[in-house]
Amino acid sequence: MIHFDNVTKRYPGGHEGLSNVSFHIEPGEMVFLTGHSGAGKSTLLKLIGLLERSTRGQVRVAGRNLTRLGRGQIPYHRREVGMIFQDHRLLYDRTVFDNVAMPLVVAGLGHIEIGRRVRAALDKVGLLSKEKNLPITLSGGEQQRVGIARAVVSKPPVVLADEPTGNLDPALSREIMSLFEQFNDVGVTLLIATHDLELISRMNRRILVLEKSRLARDSAAEVMT
Amino acid sequence: MRRSRKKLSARISPRSSLRMDVWLMRHLQVALASLGRLIRTPLSSLMTTLVIGIALALPAGLYLLLGNVQTLSGNWDGAASISLFLKQETSDKQARQLTSRLQNDPAINQVKLISRTEALEEFRQLSGFAGVLDSLDENPLPSLLIVEPTAQHAEPVPAEALLARLRQNSEVEFAQLDLQWVRRFHAITRIAQRGVIILASLLGLSVLLIVGNTIRLEIQNRHAEIEITKLIGGTNAFIRRPFLYNGAWYGLFGGISAWLMVTVSLLLLDNPIEQLAGLYQSGFQLSGIGFSTLLMLLGGSTLLGLAGSWIAVGRHLNEIEPS
Ligand SMILES: Nc1ncnc2c1ncn2[C@@H]1O[C@H](COP(=O)(O)OP(=O)(O)OP(=O)(O)O)[C@@H](O)[C@H]1O
Ligand SMILES: [Mg+2]
Numbered sequence: 001m002i003h004f005d006n007v008t009k010r011y012p013g014g015h016e017g018l019s020n021v022s023f024h025i026e027p028g029e030m031v032f033l034t035g036h037s038g039a040g041k042s043t044l045l046k047l048i049g050l051l052e053r054s055t056r057g058q059v060r061v062a063g064r065n066l067t068r069l070g071r072g073q074i075p076y077h078r079r080e081v082g083m084i085f086q087d088h089r090l091l092y093d094r095t096v097f098d099n100v101a102m103p104l105v106v107a108g109l110g111h112i113e114i115g116r117r118v119r120a121a122l123d124k125v126g127l128l129s130k131e132k133n134l135p136i137t138l139s140g141g142e143q144q145r146v147g148i149a150r151a152v153v154s155k156p157p158v159v160l161a162d163e164p165t166g167n168l169d170p171a172l173s174r175e176i177m178s179l180f181e182q183f184n185d186v187g188v189t190l191l192i193a194t195h196d197l198e199l200i201s202r203m204n205r206r207i208l209v210l211e212k213s214r215l216a217r218d219s220a221a222e223v224m225t
Numbered sequence: 226m227r228r229s230r231k232k233l234s235a236r237i238s239p240r241s242s243l244r245m246d247v248w249l250m251r252h253l254q255v256a257l258a259s260l261g262r263l264i265r266t267p268l269s270s271l272m273t274t275l276v277i278g279i280a281l282a283l284p285a286g287l288y289l290l291l292g293n294v295q296t297l298s299g300n301w302d303g304a305a306s307i308s309l310f311l312k313q314e315t316s317d318k319q320a321r322q323l324t325s326r327l328q329n330d331p332a333i334n335q336v337k338l339i340s341r342t343e344a345l346e347e348f349r350q351l352s353g354f355a356g357v358l359d360s361l362d363e364n365p366l367p368s369l370l371i372v373e374p375t376a377q378h379a380e381p382v383p384a385e386a387l388l389a390r391l392r393q394n395s396e397v398e399f400a401q402l403d404l405q406w407v408r409r410f411h412a413i414t415r416i417a418q419r420g421v422i423i424l425a426s427l428l429g430l431s432v433l434l435i436v437g438n439t440i441r442l443e444i445q446n447r448h449a450e451i452e453i454t455k456l457i458g459g460t461n462a463f464i465r466r467p468f469l470y471n472g473a474w475y476g477l478f479g480g481i482s483a484w485l486m487v488t489v490s491l492l493l494l495d496n497p498i499e500q501l502a503g504l505y506q507s508g509f510q511l512s513g514i515g516f517s518t519l520l521m522l523l524g525g526s527t528l529l530g531l532a533g534s535w536i537a538v539g540r541h542l543n544e545i546e547p548s
Pocket of ligand 1: 015035039043
């Protein structure tokens with residue numbers, strides 16, 4: 001589903017956020033991405049969502065070569081990749097419902113279909129009763145779940161999460177991880193960047209470790225050899 | 226790769242799967258939403274609208290004034306008429322024959338004959354010299370033909386050609402065209418027309434800039450929203466749309482306020498002008514903005530607003546990229 005072939009990302013100024021990274025994630029996998037601060041985790045996720053483009057090497061997602069994807073095609077690619085951020089990136093002047101509906105509005109769905117799908121997604125994350133609230137009236141964990149609902153509402157085959165449990169207490173973190181596992185159960189490919197080593201070890205999933213912008217460890221490779 | 230790209234757009238491009246009415250519905254929604262946005266900030270919207278209105282009211286008002294002056298000149302069509310004074314020996318009968326001959330001339334709209342007898346009668350009544358005239362044994366007044374050219378021949382050059390032609394009639398003693406006046410009038414209206422066009426262009430440009438700047442600020446205010454919309458796969462066309470409607474609304478409302486300003490100004494001018502016209506025994510009346518002019522004003526102002534926001538959006542939307 002996600003292929004990296006010798007991918008290097010050099011930022012303007014010459015710093016390499018990612019150096020010569022190769023890996024391959026199968027459809028339906030749930031993978032954790034970890035590493036010290038500044039190792040390149042966010043950079044890697046941004047390359048998949050085309051928030052950045054690779055300097056060298058090839059990134060392929062769902063059979064599409066992102067290196068060659070034209071500007072006009074970027075929005076259509078992003079609709080197939082749900083993204084979740086530590087800082088939520090919600091619109092604070094819109095209700096929870098409107099925030100979650102955004103990907104569907106953008107994709108041009110009719111409003112009955114939108115209502116149905118948004119409520120299903122909000123139900124899934126346990127926020128159906130707060131659909132008319134403004135995000136500012138919600139707790140951090142609730143806001144994060146709104147962000148998650150928005151990322152999955154259009155049923156994208158790939159979901160990326162950058163530090164989704166960064167500010168949350170362990171109980172909330174577990175709750176969110178179990179949400180991710182439910183998505184994974186229905187076939188969504190997930191890639192989750194996190195510092196939380198304890199959480200990762202408990203989940204018993206494949207782990208990619210970045211170190212100084214290089215891929216230092218891939219737990220899948222260890223199992224195979 | 227080409228294959229997969231095609232597949233990508235076929236699968237998720239909205240156009241292909243949307244029916245026309247859904248598409249129209251969506252545009253209507255965006256249009257109303259952007260209208261709602263304007264109404265939610267009434268003060269700043271009103272100010273922008275008024276600035277646009279003033280910029281448009283000036284050329285629209287002058288255009289109207291020019292139209293009125295031209296109507297007025299229509300009342301003075303006599304200015305382009307040619308007076309033919311016939312020779313003394315021409316009889317009233319001969320004068321009438323000449324009149325009907327000229328009446329058939331395609332360059333001439335109308336000929337009015339004031340025969341010697343009529344002229345004398347009129348003079349007798351108006352001048353108070355009845356006694357003096359009676360003492361003369363012969364009518365000293367010539368017959369007079371007042372020739373009114375058709376509209377095309379009322380312009381300076383053809384009018385002069387017509388004058389030369391009429392002069393050749395043997396019955397004509399003296400022919401006169403008040404050409405100087407006609408020339409000046411035409412020159413002045415041409416300058417005024419040109420002036421209005423120049424002014425309208427400059428002020429149209431300023432409307433473009435006003436709307437462009439307003440939309441630029443709006444884009445800055447909605448930076449986060451644009452960024453997030455891009456993040457979740459909003460196309461540029463999708464993001465552009467509300468701003469374009471925004472500009473179009475500004476233009477439309479600016480046009481409407483310009484119309485109101487001009488109409489109110491005309492109402493204020495109406496009374497004094499009527500009094501002035503009364504002094505000149507003229508039935509002249511100011512005419513307001515007609516329906517077609519109003520449509521032109523509103524259509525033009527809407528297009529200007531749209532163009533202004535188009536420029537702003539084109540320049541500033543690409544600067545915002547999610548990170
Ligand atoms: N836009 C940018 N311009 C220049 N350098 C950047 C940019 N974004 C990231 N970098 C650099 O690239 C490196 C990797 O950054 P990245 O954000 O991917 O790290 P990270 O693993 O996500 O770290 P953290 O755990 O702190 O979020 C860092 O050294 C960072 O300074
Ligand atoms: Mg990061």
